[in-house]
Amino acid sequence: MMDRRHFLGLTSGGLIAASGPFFGGRGRALAQGASPRAGGRAVVPRPEPPQASAPGVSARDIKIGMSAAFKGAAAGLGTELWRGAAAYYSEVNARGGINGRQLVVAALDDGYQPEPCVRNTIDLVEKEQVFFLANYVGTPTLTRALPLIKRYGDIVMVGNFTGAQPQREAPYVDWVFNIRASYRQEMAGLVERFWTQGARKFGVFYQIDAYGRSGADGVARALAQRGPKIAAEATYVRGARFEEDMGPAVTVLRQAGCDVVLCTGVYQGCGAFVRTARDAGWTVPIANVSFVGSDAMLQLLLKHGKTTGRDYTRSLVNSQVVPTYDDTGLPGVAEYRALMDKHSPAPPEALRDRAYTPQRYSFISLEGFINAKVAAEGLRRAGANPTRASLRQALETLKGFDLGIGAPLTFGPERHQGLDNVYFTRVDNGRWVPVADWSAAVRA
Numbered sequence: 001m002m003d004r005r006h007f008l009g010l011t012s013g014g015l016i017a018a019s020g021p022f023f024g025g026r027g028r029a030l031a032q033g034a035s036p037r038a039g040g041r042a043v044v045p046r047p048e049p050p051q052a053s054a055p056g057v058s059a060r061d062i063k064i065g066m067s068a069a070f071k072g073a074a075a076g077l078g079t080e081l082w083r084g085a086a087a088y089y090s091e092v093n094a095r096g097g098i099n100g101r102q103l104v105v106a107a108l109d110d111g112y113q114p115e116p117c118v119r120n121t122i123d124l125v126e127k128e129q130v131f132f133l134a135n136y137v138g139t140p141t142l143t144r145a146l147p148l149i150k151r152y153g154d155i156v157m158v159g160n161f162t163g164a165q166p167q168r169e170a171p172y173v174d175w176v177f178n179i180r181a182s183y184r185q186e187m188a189g190l191v192e193r194f195w196t197q198g199a200r201k202f203g204v205f206y207q208i209d210a211y212g213r214s215g216a217d218g219v220a221r222a223l224a225q226r227g228p229k230i231a232a233e234a235t236y237v238r239g240a241r242f243e244e245d246m247g248p249a250v251t252v253l254r255q256a257g258c259d260v261v262l263c264t265g266v267y268q269g270c271g272a273f274v275r276t277a278r279d280a281g282w283t284v285p286i287a288n289v290s291f292v293g294s295d296a297m298l299q300l301l302l303k304h305g306k307t308t309g310r311d312y313t314r315s316l317v318n319s320q321v322v323p324t325y326d327d328t329g330l331p332g333v334a335e336y337r338a339l340m341d342k343h344s345p346a347p348p349e350a351l352r353d354r355a356y357t358p359q360r361y362s363f364i365s366l367e368g369f370i371n372a373k374v375a376a377e378g379l380r381r382a383g384a385n386p387t388r389a390s391l392r393q394a395l396e397t398l399k400g401f402d403l404g405i406g407a408p409l410t411f412g413p414e415r416h417q418g419l420d421n422v423y424f425t426r427v428d429n430g431r432w433v434p435v436a437d438w439s440a441a442v443r444a
Contacts, residue, residue, distance in 0.1 A: 050100045053385035056131030061102045062379060062386075065124030067145070068137035068161070069112035073239045073268045075353035076296040076364070078137045081161050082107060083358060084368025085135055086345035087336070088376065098379045106130055109351055110141055112238070112266075117141035121148050125155055132391060133157040134375055135368055138291075139164040139211035140238065146172040154388045158378060158395065159371030161364070162291065163321070164214040168417060177378075177395050178417040179371055179409065180321040186289045187218030187262065189422040190319055191226075194260045194285065197438055201231040203258030205249055205273050207265040208235040215264025215289055232256030240269035242300045246276040254282050260442075263288045267297035275304060278312050283444035285315040294318045294425065294432055295362040302430055313427035315444050317435060320423040322370060323405050324434055325361040332404025336369045337361060363432075370403055374418065377401060 049059075056063040066085075068078030082105075089103045097103065106128045110116035117136070124130045125148075132155060136142045139162045149155060150172055157176045160167065163183035167176040191202065204219050206212030212235065220230055234249035250273065253261055261277075261284060263270045270292050277286065288294070301312040328334045340361060346352075359365070374395075379386060381394035398418070400408040409418035424435040435441045 048384040051385055054131060054387045055129040057101070057386060059101075061104045062098070063104045063106055063128065063130045064375070065121075065128060065130030065133045066105055066107045066135045067110045067117050067120035067124065067133075067141070068107070068135060069141075070107070070109040070347060070351040071353040072111045073241055074112040074137070074266050074293075075356040076267060076293050076359075077112070077161060077291075078109070079347055079351075079353070079356060079358060080293075080295075080362050080364035081135050081137060081368035081371075082347055082351075083345040084336070084340070084362075084365030084370075085372035086368075087339040087343045087365070088369050088372035090343040090345065091339050092376055098376060099384045103376070103379075107347075107351060110137075112138050112141060114140050114144040118144050118148065121145040125152055130155075131386075132375075132388065134159050135161065135371055137161045139166075139214055140209040142167060143210050146176075149175045156388065156392050156395070158375040159368075161367065162211065163289070164211060166210075173416050176416060177374075177411060179374055179419055180290075180367065180417075181420050181422050182218075182417070183214050183264070183289055183291075184218040184221060185420060186319040186321070186422050187215060188222040189424070190262055190287050190289075190317070191219060191222035193317075193424065193435075193438055194262075194287070194442070195226060197442055199259035199285075200228060201257055201259045202228070203232045203234070203253040203256060203261045204230055205234050205236070205246075205253065205261050205263045205265070205270070207238050207269060209238050211291070212264045215262070218264075219262050231258050236265065236269045236273070238266075238269075240272060242268045242271045242275070242304075244269075244272050246273040247280070249273060250277045250280055250282060254280075254284075258284060260285045260287065263292070265292060267293035267300065271297040271300045274301060274312055274316065278310060279308075283315060285317060285442040287317040287319065289319050290321045290363065290367075292318065293364060294320070295359045295364070296356075298427060298430075298432065299357075299359075313430075315442050316427055317441055318425050318432070320363050320425055321419070321421065322363055322366045323407075323421075323423055324425065324432065325363065325366045326431070326433075330405050332370070332373075333366070335404060336366050339369070340365065370405065373403060374398070374401070374409060 070078045108120040159179045378395040382390040398411045407421045425432040426441040
């Protein structure tokens, strides 16, 4: 076993029979009806006993593989995604698992770098023998793993923290069940809103890799429908820290006279851009897509603002692919908060970055929670002794599946993206809130 591998079982103290429509415990009858026999008495068919039915499926558990950024400049992304999924899986396990099996996550750190992600994927599939993959983080990482997933031929990925196009298109879409909306959808929404507010010169600031380019492409496509092209571009290198000077990027975009800057990056690099722009007196609206890690970026800006006496959150708008985690009127959000509080999930020691402080609630952990909920429902429908083929088929039966977030999820043989909703948030009194008044949101 390599040192960088950490195998994690999310189990409870004991197994109990589950009840209700979601959990498939040992005591749950799987048959839809009963068979008559002589004497008028009915015989209820016994559920098929759990047995090893596929790689990663034993009589006792189902193993799920995850490669993500747990350490380094993007540690908050993998950490929060894991925590949200862990909260849901822990509750499933506490209620007896799915068809009597506990859900187990084999999680590996890739530091948000492509090569470790490729190695992790090989290890998860060939050595750990996971049943399926889930909750990968990032475009530059996942795009390198996609050819491997296609080559294996039968393993699928359920939910990932990236809105890029490669896993939504041939030749890889058949192996990936995307849950979130795409970056193209997020950027189209941002362009539409800022265009309505009068912006015509759109600048882009992005991480110079496949992820950043996918965001810039989304802006270009949205603008092409209206006529103009991107006014100016500036980039930064993956792994940048909040303390770095983004002065050259700010200068390029400012001199181009940009009305708004749309960013595609991670919380430290994009936070550094916001800080540098505001310190230079440039008050143009700045927007980020959901992957940035809104809560981690906000904490950096608030902390720095206390030392400088400056507000770095004005005219800051971020798009999201899940509703706000403060909307407890949504049953799925209320459930998420309750289970985060109940289980207080913390990554194992081997995956912790001591420089990162987990958020009690966050958009990312809510997304991880939703991803886990979808995966668990697919497993429940895949049969008492699931195979990779039956899991794929089960996921494709999810039509109008109610996640409790006000947006039903639908998959199908020709549809491997479950949700399309995009939400917009701004900062008010140190918290992200939905944008209700766009003119106020973009006011300097």
